Amino acid sequence: MLKLEHIKKSYDKVTILNDINLEIEDGEIVSILGPSGCGKTTLLNLILGITDADSGKIIFQGEDITNVPMEKRGFNIVFQDYALFPNLNVYQNIVYGLKNKPGITTEEELGEMIELLGLKEHLDKKIDQLSGGQKQRAALARTLVMKPKILLLDEPLSALDGVIKESIKAKIKQIAREYHLTTIIVTHDPEEALTLSDHVLIIDQGRISQYGKPDEIVQTPQNGFVKEFILRQLEIKKNNIYSLFTGFMPDSMVS
Structure with missing residues (x-):
């Protein structure tokens, strides 16, 4: 490949x-x-x-x-420092890239990704309210919805x-x-x-x-x-x- x-x-x-x-x-x-x-x-x-x-x-x-x-x-990357936007909540961070590529991921696929990464209960939280592991999962979700x-x-x-x-x-x-x-x-x-x-x-x-x-x-x-x-x-x-x-x-x- x-x-x-x-x-x-x-x-x-x-x-x-x-x-x-x-x-x-x-x-x-x-x-x-x-x-x-x-x-x-x-x-x-x-x-x-x-x-x-x-x-x-x-x-x-x-x-x-x-x-x-x-x-x-x-290709997409998840950086060591996560590079999440502190002024946005978790959900807004995850879907941020979809603004430029609408339709690349369906609502159903987005929900499955959020469920898979265990982020459903954290979607409304700001980034500074998350643990290191939660930040890493949010960064992964934001990258994966772009279907790299x-x-x-x-x-x-x-x-x-x-x-x-x-x-x-x-x-x-x-x-x-x-x-x-x-x-x-x-x-x-x-x-x-x-x-x-x-x-x-x-x-x-x-x-x-x-x-x-x-x-x-x-x-x-x-x-x-x-x-x-x-x-x-x-x-x-x-x-x-x-x-x-x-x-x-x-x-x-x-x-």
């Missing part, structure tokens, strides 16, 4: 992405994973159309869209914790499956990527370190960076939870 061929991108003569080749199938959930500054957000912006590649091609459903502007690609060809999510779970985080993960999976919606997620958290995705793309210093199914990455990491990054991040998360409940840091974290 989506294919990237030899994508390169630099800023001020500094290479951010180098020779990125990637194929994403229709309806898949794919996470772009890596440390801060590795180029994953730049890659998301290239797919969305906010940023232009220096070289290479982006192919969508067999058509070269490398130079197609963002508004004509039909690809859904892009930028660190969708970074501001959430515990049960709320798991609930949003479940909703993202449910939406992707029910609507057969190709979904691309940027995250720095291996646990999120491995538990949420059909495939995981790991980037290191602008290059692809590994692209595969979650179990392949865990069981057969292709290089030392992948192995160390995955295991180290999961170890940090496990030990942070341990120290939160006990007040002590495990010996494995003491250097």
Whole structure:
């Protein structure tokens, strides 16, 4: 469905992405994973159309869209900070984009989306009355009513914790499956990527370190960076939870 061929991108003569080749199938959930500054957000912006590649091609459903502007690609993004309008209530936020595309979503489909995301009782609330999880669901609803060809999510779970985080993960999976919606997620958290995705793309210093199914990455990491990054991040998360409940840091974290 989506294919990237030899994508390169630099800023001020500094290479951010180098020779990125990637194929994403229709309806898949794919996470772009890596440390801060590795180029994953730049890659998301290239797919969305906010940023232009220096070289290479982006192919969508067999058509070269490398130079197609963002508004004509039909992809939609949910930003890390949700980007909701504070002066509007939840319902007004959800239907805001429909003003420019009336009829793209029926009243019945809108109601189903609101029901699916558990927002029915929150429609009249202002944004500052919502929890982080409710804001994330409202941002998802606002994007989904526009019927995007690809859904892009930028660190969708970074501001959430515990049960709320798991609930949003479940909703993202449910939406992707029910609507057969190709979904691309940027995250720095291996646990999120491995538990949420059909495939995981790991980037290191602008290059692809590994692209595969979650179990392949865990069981057969292709290089030392992948192995160390995955295991180290999961170890940090496990030990942070341990120290939160006990007040002590495990010996494995003491250097």
